[in-house]
Amino acid sequence: MKTQKLLLTFLKDSVDKPIVYHLVKDFDLITNIYRARITAEEKGSLILDITGSEENIDKGIAFIKEQGVTVDDAQKSFRWDEAVCTSCGNCLTHCPVNALHIQDTATMKVIFDSELCIDCLGCIDNCPYGACQSIFQE
Amino acid sequence: MKTYTEINEKIASKKAVVLTAAEIIDYVDKKGLEKAAKEVDVVTTATFGPMCSSGCFINFGHSTPKIRITEAWIDDVLAYSGIAAVDLFMGATQLRHNDPANLDYPGEFRFGGGHVIEKLIAGKELQLFALSYGTDEYPRREIRTTFTIHDLNQAIMVNPRNCYQNYNVAVNRSNRPLYTYMGMLKPNMGNVSYSSAGQLSPLLNDPLYKTIGIGTSVWLAGARGHVYAEGTQHTSDVLRSINGVPEEGAGTLALTGDMKEMDAEFIRGVSLKGYGVSMAVGVGIPIPVLNEEILKYTTIRDRDIKAQIIDYSYDYPNKTGKTLGSVTYEALKSGKISLMGKERETSSMSSYEKALKIANLLKGEIEDGTFLLTEPFKKLPVNQKMKSLFVKDGRS
Numbered sequence: 001m002k003t004q005k006l007l008l009t010f011l012k013d014s015v016d017k018p019i020v021y022h023l024v025k026d027f028d029l030i031t032n033i034y035r036a037r038i039t040a041e042e043k044g045s046l047i048l049d050i051t052g053s054e055e056n057i058d059k060g061i062a063f064i065k066e067q068g069v070t071v072d073d074a075q076k077s078f079r080w081d082e083a084v085c086t087s088c089g090n091c092l093t094h095c096p097v098n099a100l101h102i103q104d105t106a107t108m109k110v111i112f113d114s115e116l117c118i119d120c121l122g123c124i125d126n127c128p129y130g131a132c133q134s135i136f137q138e
Numbered sequence: 139m140k141t142y143t144e145i146n147e148k149i150a151s152k153k154a155v156v157l158t159a160a161e162i163i164d165y166v167d168k169k170g171l172e173k174a175a176k177e178v179d180v181v182t183t184a185t186f187g188p189m190c191s192s193g194c195f196i197n198f199g200h201s202t203p204k205i206r207i208t209e210a211w212i213d214d215v216l217a218y219s220g221i222a223a224v225d226l227f228m229g230a231t232q233l234r235h236n237d238p239a240n241l242d243y244p245g246e247f248r249f250g251g252g253h254v255i256e257k258l259i260a261g262k263e264l265q266l267f268a269l270s271y272g273t274d275e276y277p278r279r280e281i282r283t284t285f286t287i288h289d290l291n292q293a294i295m296v297n298p299r300n301c302y303q304n305y306n307v308a309v310n311r312s313n314r315p316l317y318t319y320m321g322m323l324k325p326n327m328g329n330v331s332y333s334s335a336g337q338l339s340p341l342l343n344d345p346l347y348k349t350i351g352i353g354t355s356v357w358l359a360g361a362r363g364h365v366y367a368e369g370t371q372h373t374s375d376v377l378r379s380i381n382g383v384p385e386e387g388a389g390t391l392a393l394t395g396d397m398k399e400m401d402a403e404f405i406r407g408v409s410l411k412g413y414g415v416s417m418a419v420g421v422g423i424p425i426p427v428l429n430e431e432i433l434k435y436t437t438i439r440d441r442d443i444k445a446q447i448i449d450y451s452y453d454y455p456n457k458t459g460k461t462l463g464s465v466t467y468e469a470l471k472s473g474k475i476s477l478m479g480k481e482r483e484t485s486s487m488s489s490y491e492k493a494l495k496i497a498n499l500l501k502g503e504i505e506d507g508t509f510l511l512t513e514p515f516k517k518l519p520v521n522q523k524m525k526s527l528f529v530k531d532g533r534s
């Protein structure tokens with residue numbers, strides 16, 4: 001058994017397909033949805049964990065791709081734009097896991113560790129410069 | 139003892155010894171004040187952070203037929219037009235037309251005057267929409283066009299209050315989140331927000347305004363700007379500690395510079411949830427090492443600079459004057475301070491990293507002989523108090 005986190009992006013024609021249902025029923029996968037959003041243009045995004053045998057996970061992912069849904073390797077919706085970031089540090093107390101953190105007190109440069117990020121999006125509203133973004137943003 | 143002229147001669151011949159306000163600390167520790175004062179010519183200071191009291195004057199040149207603009211919007215942000223025909227003033231905190239502000243609390247404030255100014259400096263295209271009542275010599279009543287900074291005759295930044303000498307440290311003692319210009323303050327003092335470049339900050343390195351005054355050349359977002367007046371709310375009669383360094387707001391500078399020479403990395407539109415829009419400004423100021431006393435001021439370090447902790451849920455809005463104590467920038471920069479018996483996480487509105495970058499850029503320009511110093515022609519007031527607005531009741 002293993003668990004994998006996936007970020008799925010649905011385009012207009014696949015948005016109404018019951019993909020999660022098939023993952024459970026046809027591939028015996030346990031799913032845990034973190035966040036989902038469908039925009040007015042009928043573009044959808046979904047972040048979920050799937051748990052099951054390695055074989056079934058691979059089959060499940062192949063099935064998702066067959067439906068015309070993009071599977072993102074980054075596994076997260078959160079994007080941090082280093083070029084836009086000013087290292088002001090205002091996000092720091094709003095990141096619960098220190099994914100955004102100070103490199104060292106001599107430079108006070110703010111850096112982002114994608115491994116640590118839990119995609120909570122707590123930083124987005126607290127970045128005055130728009131360096132923190134997510135497809136789940138309103 | 140050195141004079142401005144001597145230092146400028148060394149700069150012009152590319153022989154000036156320049157250190158940043160961060161580097162000078164260890165240097166003086168090692169060499170001693172006397173020796174260092176002979177060797178070092180200039181110390182560079184800098185700051186980068188939101189400075190609401192900022193804006194710019196722009197001139198469009200005349201269309202055919204001519205218009206005398208009486209109302210104007212740039213990218214839907216209102217510009218002040220109560221001046222000459224095609225001169226406008228764009229203020230940093232002006233909201234975009236139809237921004238719901240805090241009607242949907244807390245508002246997002248995604249775009250405003252600061253963003254317009256950033257776009258201008260970045261050379262991007264903006265839209266002008268302007269109206270007029272029409273006159274005999276300015277018959278046009280309406281104009282809609284696009285432009286970039288290159289189409290303008292002048293684009294001059296004018297910031298009535300920049301470089302606050304020191305600043306409050308904000309906390310929130312209430313039990314609901316507060317949305318302020320110091321960022322979102324979590325309830326029950328869940329976070330601590332500060333805003334100063336500390337040991338790099340210009341007026342903390344010249345606490346009694348011995349070299350920074352009216353006429354001083356400054357590095358304003360990459361342009362050669364200058365101090366044109368004391369900043370608004372300049373208050374020099376304040377609580378001071380080591381070397382005369384203030385523990386609270388204190389002195390400010392009014393700056394101006396040519397936006398056509400600026401770099402958009404150092405002028406940035408700011409969106410503060412629940413508060414509004416603003417603009418972050420990057421400033422560097424050189425301090426000439428005229429004598430040992432002036433050098434000594436520049437060796438101030440974060441652990442010796444204190445700031446007052448203020449409760450933004452009650453004491454700040456109600457102007458009670460109460461503080462919850464003071465804290466050093468060294469502690470603030472460590473990421474955690476202890477306050478009222480508990481560890482609390484700190485964050486900043488001002489970027490030390492960008493300030494350090496600016497201090498080094500300015501250092502490079504002085505070493506290359508391209509940035510000369512100017513002696514101020516008027517000192518900043520040293521014993522000035524801040525007035526309050528007394529609200530009179532009734533009508534007269």
Ligand code: SF4
Nearest residue numbers: 095117118120121123
């Ligand atoms: S999304 Fe959450 S975990 Fe990731 S960087 Fe932002 S605040 Fe930190």
Ligand code: SF4
Nearest residue numbers: 085086088089091127
């Ligand atoms: S709040 Fe935004 S600009 Fe400031 S350090 Fe965090 S990511 Fe960078």
